Amino acid sequence: MKMGKIACVCLAAALTASMAACGGSAKTETKAQTEAAAQTEAAAETETAAETAAADETAAESAELPEEVNIGVQTLVTPELIARYEEIYEEYLGCPVNLLQFDSGADVNRAFASGSIDIGAIGTSPAAIGISTNLGYEVFWFEDVIGSAESLVVQKDSGITSVADLKGKKVATPFASTAHFSLQNALELNGVAAADVELYDMQPDDIYAAWIRGDIDAAYVWDPVLSKLYENGATAITDSAEMAEQGVVTADLAVINKEFAEKYPSVATGYIKAQIYAVDKFNADQDAALQEIAEAIDITKEEAATQAAGFIYPDGKEQLTDAYFGADGNSGSIAQILKQAADFLTEQKSIDASPDISVFEEYSTGEYILRALDE
């Protein structure tokens, strides 16, 4: 009997210990790191006569390289798809790359919380949530700025012609997304109380189904579902480009685990270089770029063109202006955009507290863009 009691207590202790252990993710990279370091060292030896810049680079790289990099991606029509299509990540990052597909920024946040990914693509409002909750990632690149790619559309015969008409109507959007954020702002700017609107939390695919059945009157959503809604009689009454004109900027960002970036700066810089390559390619030859984007996610080139028209893709140099990260990489409006989002979400009681602006300044940086453009 006594033995049994002891066994039970041990069991319980083991259970909780294993639960606690789940918190810390695996940190058994040392062996691979030393191997990788040895390899790059050997490589450096053979190229001793190389010019100083390159030597500096290998020195930085030989410092450390991760065993592999896990990147969380979403299906957004951005130049990032070119990098994915041409499979240039491993070459630019210098190590094996795992691409993981996510459907929403909320999922990307959960993956960061569990330490499953190192780099991820995420909208401004989930990013503001993540930084407010101390997920430990920093914003280091703009994938795109959202324009008409996210729009508030209404059913053809609904009689709704403006945001103010939404009172008492059924409106669907994926909660905690940039679209949800824009919708809430649109309602507030037009003097409609959130309680006066029937808001439904739905994923884009479900919005499409509900739209076809006529279950909802309006939706704030993005592509590819947005295009499908247009095919089924949707008319836009406002979009994120108009919202941006009114000061509500939404964007899709690339974020990276801050500790990871500080430990492996060459990987962070490599990711940016791949993005800069992709944007430059997009700007140089849009036709070829759209073809690659279309093939990457299996849509037609025309669809890719329509969707791309709803975004702005700032290139590396533009991202070092005040609208983004600022000339020194740390004085741009990105921190303000995130702070504004966090403030609004706190006001809506969606998150508990909005941190000080300095936190957002700390967790956003153009440093790796500066490095990428320098090298």
Add this chain to the structure above:
Amino acid sequence: MKVKKEGHRVAISIITIMVVFVVWYLATNIGSIPDVILPKPQNVWKAFLSLCSEGYGTNKDTLMVHMAASMKRLLIAYGLSVVTAVPLGLICGYFPHASSVVNPFVEFYRPIPPLAYYTLLVLWLGINEGSKITLLFLAGFAPIFISCASGVKRINVDYLNASYMLGANKKQTFMNIIFPSALPDIFTGLRTAIGFEYTTLVAAEMVAAKQGIGWMVLDASNWLKSDVVFAGVIIMGITGILLNYIILFLENRIVHWSGRA
């Protein structure tokens, strides 16, 4: 003696729970586990209090409103599955031909994860309560149906023969022999069904819900409010245990002879 042993086992369970709780408290208050991954017990308690007083969601519904919305769905669906699956299961157990008609369909959909066909239900029935209740109904139907059918089939043929020999007609045999002897199996099915439906509840509230304990947990997870997630999960666990005990209580009352032959 028996009572004493029972008391022992309860004590062990309570001690285990307390140990887990203390380790949880110490690990989160002294250790450096981020709040998102494992919130502090006191924060979960605070979240619980705020759910009760301030509410949660777009309309700031209190915990009771969320709970009521979920329970309403659950009980309507459960009621529907009981009143359909019990008679149908008994009939199919009694008449093999009826079983041949219904069984293929039950056997087909039973192993499919509810989420797989939920999108279809949403397309057919819309985003409102219809699709949610149907999903729960389907989750509960199969276990009740199967246990009722097998309960009838397992009856000792000697009982039936004796009943007929003593002059009972089919109806009397069914009411006095078959139904009572299938009751323990029926209750097993009823208990399995409430468990199935309860586990499907979160899935059912994934699409277009505005209220409900399952939706609350999902939404809180989107906002990374782990304290609310924990509070919700603990409430769901306790409610699940309670539901199980309610059925168990009824079972002990109604089929008190079962297992003591």
